[in-house]
Amino acid sequence: MTAVAASVPAVTRPTRVRRRWASVLWLLPPLVVVLGFFCYPLALVLRQSFVTRSGEVSLAVWQQVVTSPEFTAALGRTVLLSLGATAGCVLLGTFLALVLAFAPFPGARVVSRIVDAVLAFPSFLIALAFTFLYGSAGVLNAALGGQGGGPVDFLYGPWGVLLAEVTFYTPFVMRPVLAAFAQVPSAQLDVAASLGARPALVLWRVALPEAWPALASGACLTLLLTMNEFGIVLFVGAKDVITLPMLVHTKGIVTFDYPAACVVAVVNVLLSVALYAAHRWVFRVLGAGRSGEGRRGAVPNPA
């Protein structure tokens, strides 16, 4: 090992600097892929949003799209849907994780495997499943005795999309929270309980604080993903549930109005990137900072 240590200072400074810049050259091939296939097309989308169909450069398209009622409705609907779905995922995901972590039952591992599997599934699967469950000829309507157009009729509206998003994205919250709960030493819970705290209080004051960073980061991610969700909205196919990605699709593919589609796309990307920045920030500041402190606090005396 001394040989290794001795060989390191032998590299002189200029060589190291030269090597650093050589390593930047090595970065070129992947950078070409990202710049060419991701950044350059996005830049063209931004440019296209300022060019009208007749080819003039102006803010006309922006003005026309941003003030149109379908855009404002889509924006409001997208934000409301993603806030609602995220709230649902946070509540449901935390509850499911609490039970799996602190009141495990026989078969709990199978359940968490199923949840893992959902993470690998495409989202449209849930929307398709919902047609069989809650559709007009679905199981629920059959069970309630309605023949052809039964009493349950929420699928083809915002509630159907909301419930489908909650189903699909709950694992995205549950997984990190479950991992955070696993870090809570059970001795801490036992001590709190033995001092007379009721289970609800123990969970609230001991277990949940440990999971806040995971919960915050998971919620940010879910907010981002539900805002960008397309498969579920497409498959549910509700006429009055037009979200921003759906509007991009309609304008781009159905009416071929590229400039307008580009305006909607730019707004959508700005929203998502802001949320993504928040997610990264939460992950870095809360996540890394807290778990580091926690680890140091947990081992006060290394000897």
Next chain:
Amino acid sequence: MLFRTRRSRFLLWLAFGVLFGVVIAAPLAMVGLAAVAGTWNGVLPAEYTARHLADAASGDALASALVSVQTGLVASLAAVLVGTWAALAVRSAPRPVRRVVDTLLHLPVAVPSVVVGLSLLVAFSQPPLALNGTRWIVLVAHLVIVLPFGYGVVSGALDRADPALAEVAASLGAPPALVLWRVRLPLLAPALSASASLSLALSMGEVGATVMLYPPDWRTLPVSVFAQADRGEVFLAAASTVVLLGLTLVGLLTLGLAKGRAAER
């Protein structure tokens, strides 16, 4: 044990069972059931049949499935290659470069897949690179969408990896290429497998960008499922979805086996 009384535990489990069953398990079971349902007017299908599955494994649906498999393989292979290359190269770059490149490679996660599709349409419908109307534009879209995941998994593994082995090999006189091939990449084998699995699963289920871009001769299975469901052939759509999940599962299991063998060596 936090919940000591039998009653509190039982109530908790009951709530869990109802919520989990209704929200997560029932929808998953429905697709499987619908794939083999003959007629379905009641709560459960009246009769079962393998007809839809047979339809989903022949003709147009089969062609679509093959397109999906090829797209998934090419996109995930490219994502692992580009992602691993980037993750290795970015490590020795100066700090500011590293931060910028890392952010750039993660960024496609934040962009809706529909917008990725639209941007490729806008950029590649005209020369210099007129990819629109060819299968390449679909492959490029899938690569862009899965690349952040392919890169992220390898990059995360490199963060946790112990650099000592590579340093020892280098100090013993192995040239960088040999260190990479014989030490660093074998150590990364589990991460490469995980990266490929994630990329494959995402690519197989991709709809948003594909529906914007696909040419008639390169229609992936999720797009076909949508077309089937839209035509009202919901049982066939369910069967095709089961085929899609089965193919994905086979891919993931194969990659898992590859990982196990690499770890043994």
